[in-house]
Amino acid sequence: MSTFLGPSDLVGISFWLVSIAMVASTVFFFYEGMFVKASWRTSMVVAGLITLIAAIHYYYMRDFWVNTETSPTVYRYIDWLLTVPLQMIEFYLILLAVGAKISVYAFWRLLLGTLIMLLGGYSGEIGWLSPGLGFTIGMFGWAIIIWEIFQGESSKAANKNPFVKQAFNALRFIVLIGWAIYPVGYIFGFLTPAVGMGDVSGDLFQNSLNIIYNLADFVNKILFGLIIWNAAVRDTLGTSKKLKKS
Numbered sequence: 001m002s003t004f005l006g007p008s009d010l011v012g013i014s015f016w017l018v019s020i021a022m023v024a025s026t027v028f029f030f031y032e033g034m035f036v037k038a039s040w041r042t043s044m045v046v047a048g049l050i051t052l053i054a055a056i057h058y059y060y061m062r063d064f065w066v067n068t069e070t071s072p073t074v075y076r077y078i079d080w081l082l083t084v085p086l087q088m089i090e091f092y093l094i095l096l097a098v099g100a101k102i103s104v105y106a107f108w109r110l111l112l113g114t115l116i117m118l119l120g121g122y123s124g125e126i127g128w129l130s131p132g133l134g135f136t137i138g139m140f141g142w143a144i145i146i147w148e149i150f151q152g153e154s155s156k157a158a159n160k161n162p163f164v165k166q167a168f169n170a171l172r173f174i175v176l177i178g179w180a181i182y183p184v185g186y187i188f189g190f191l192t193p194a195v196g197m198g199d200v201s202g203d204l205f206q207n208s209l210n211i212i213y214n215l216a217d218f219v220n221k222i223l224f225g226l227i228i229w230n231a232a233v234r235d236t237l238g239t240s241k242k243l244k245k246s
């Protein structure tokens with residue numbers, strides 16, 4: 001083990017790639033945010049904050065991994081604790097961007113779901129609870145979020161503006177499909193029987209867990225921001241065309 005990244009440390013390389021991609025995305029979202037319609041600017045700033053917070057944690061996680069070859073669990077969950085609520089706020093902001101009416105309770109339900117999901121997962125990962133129980137609690141929290149954005153008040157508010165609708169649908173897709181990558185990582189890391197897989201040391205599980213989580217963060221933070229950026233640009237261009245015509 002060394003302080004420098006080894007050429008065959010694939011998990012370390014994935015940490016490295018994601019850490020740099022987070023920095024680059026942050027610059028992109030902050031810069032592009034200056035050129036979209038005013039109502040979208042906060043959303044773009046929040047997208048940049050999410051990748052900024054992740055970039056900082058990824059620098060630590062990367063070094064932690066390279067030095068110890070074990071999961072940087074506490075950094076990972078601190079990052080999620082900050083960035084997942086920011087993503088919930090993002091749902092809100094794109095609805096507010098078009099003046100949709102929405103009560104503050106919808107936001108509290110999303111936040112509650114987030115906390116249950118992360119507390120369950122963390123307790124299972126660090127051994128406060130059995131991995132299976134932690135997972136079950138985490139899945140329950142995720143279910144609350146899915147319910148809220150597919151069936152709850154937030155889902156109904158999004159139908160006003162076509163660009164918001166498009167962005168909202170894409171964000172839902174992220175929460176349903178993109179987020180599903182995380183429990184898959186957890187299953188590989190904690191709920192796959194070691195017996196019979198020839199992996200006495202547990203390295204295979206640490207590796208799969210981290211590589212899958214890293215991929216998931218790449219999709220769910222960077223792609224997530226790009227979706228918002230795309231809707232913001234289209235809405236901005238659409239509006240300026242309309243203005244020219246009139």
Ligand SMILES: *C/C=C(C)/C=C/C=C(C)/C=C/C1=C(C)CCCC1(C)C
Binds near residue numbers: 138
């Ligand atoms: C930027 C970080 C994001 C979007 C993190 C999302 C994390 C999850 C969706 C985690 C989900 C989990 C479950 C649904 C079950 C329990 C284990 C978790 C915490 C990995």
